[in-house]
Amino acid sequence: MNVEYVSLKRHFELYQNEYEQAALRILRSGWFVLGPELEKFEMEFAHHIGRKYCIGVNSGTDALILALRALGIGSGDEVIVPAGSYIASVIGVIENGANPVFVDSDEFLLLDAKKIESAITSRTKAILPVHMYGQPCDMKKIMEIADKHNLLVVEDCAQSHDAAYDGKRTGTFGIMGCFSFYPTKPLGALGDAGAILTDDEEMANQLKMLRNYGSRRKYHNEIAGINSRMDELQAALLRIGLKHIKEDYYLRENIACKYMGGIRNPKVKLPKIQDNVTHSYHLFPLIVDNQGYFQNYLKQHGIKTQIHYPIPPYCAECYETMGYVPADFEKADYIAKHEVSLPIYAGMPEEEVMYVVDVVNSY
Numbered sequence: 001m002n003v004e005y006v007s008l009k010r011h012f013e014l015y016q017n018e019y020e021q022a023a024l025r026i027l028r029s030g031w032f033v034l035g036p037e038l039e040k041f042e043m044e045f046a047h048h049i050g051r052k053y054c055i056g057v058n059s060g061t062d063a064l065i066l067a068l069r070a071l072g073i074g075s076g077d078e079v080i081v082p083a084g085s086y087i088a089s090v091i092g093v094i095e096n097g098a099n100p101v102f103v104d105s106d107e108f109l110l111l112d113a114k115k116i117e118s119a120i121t122s123r124t125k126a127i128l129p130v131h132m133y134g135q136p137c138d139m140k141k142i143m144e145i146a147d148k149h150n151l152l153v154v155e156d157c158a159q160s161h162d163a164a165y166d167g168k169r170t171g172t173f174g175i176m177g178c179f180s181f182y183p184t185k186p187l188g189a190l191g192d193a194g195a196i197l198t199d200d201e202e203m204a205n206q207l208k209m210l211r212n213y214g215s216r217r218k219y220h221n222e223i224a225g226i227n228s229r230m231d232e233l234q235a236a237l238l239r240i241g242l243k244h245i246k247e248d249y250y251l252r253e254n255i256a257c258k259y260m261g262g263i264r265n266p267k268v269k270l271p272k273i274q275d276n277v278t279h280s281y282h283l284f285p286l287i288v289d290n291q292g293y294f295q296n297y298l299k300q301h302g303i304k305t306q307i308h309y310p311i312p313p314y315c316a317e318c319y320e321t322m323g324y325v326p327a328d329f330e331k332a333d334y335i336a337k338h339e340v341s342l343p344i345y346a347g348m349p350e351e352e353v354m355y356v357v358d359v360v361n362s363y
């Protein structure tokens, strides 16, 4: 049997009629940028997550860049970021001229809150927790540290739509929560899109200007902005996705339960999940001793997998001048060399899930 890592086509087919009608509505409307669909999506998504304001932008990366820019984080400032993350979290810091200060991962493959305080200096302005794989970071501890040291918290929720910590959704803890709607994400557009959520009216107004050439009135550019606007088509398609976000979640949760309950192989470690969280099950990360061999074994049996992520951001070629080596962050390095993500997405057929369980158990 062949098992794709993810099939966006199958997900699209779950709600095909609604997607097609929404797309046609926009094509026929003659209004494509900053219009009524975006306003509706912003209202609906802010309400869904539980924040006052949502500002739609071009991507999750832009959401991070603009969030930090709106907060005035720039040259000479330090932002604490997880060593085990996707590079976009770091791009948000670097594009503002600030310096990322890496902190190692914990047993849950997340920013290790216990190690944050020793990384704080007089230049630290913010902590950027990333709810990797869809599991919330230890937000209780992170918010306590931020309060104690007077630091801002900007959450990277690119993988954690609808995940919650102590019953509170990710993206509602820090001053801002940044979301990606890249097509494979738990809420995905059919192209690039992202958003920033906040309760702070002043920040929301700044962000609306920043995404639109720094302007609130045409040709009056009050601040130095860029062009990062979510288009009407993506907003309309995201409104369909948002309508079905719970159904999609239950479909992924069902797959995760089958993996959790069915995989019994001492060579494979299942993900550890904290008791007080709701996981979004965006990804299903296993830890194995021989990553390449395991991946290849699954491939030989027709199953595609991915590694999140084989090169941690502190080792990215483009950041070579920072001078880090893999061993600088022991746990993040270990994850990069031992993690393998199994297929999980809304629309994955049950027989494929059970086949994956059987093949992993036969390894």
Ligand SMILES: Cc1ncc(COP(=O)(O)O)c(C=O)c1O
Pocket: 059, 060, 061, 062, 085, 086, 088, 089, 130, 156, 158, 159, 179, 180, 181, 182, 192, 193, 194
């Ligand atoms: C943790 C994390 N942050 C940020 C991003 C960036 O989002 P985008 O691809 O929409 O720019 C991603 C995308 O994969 C991500 O996984």
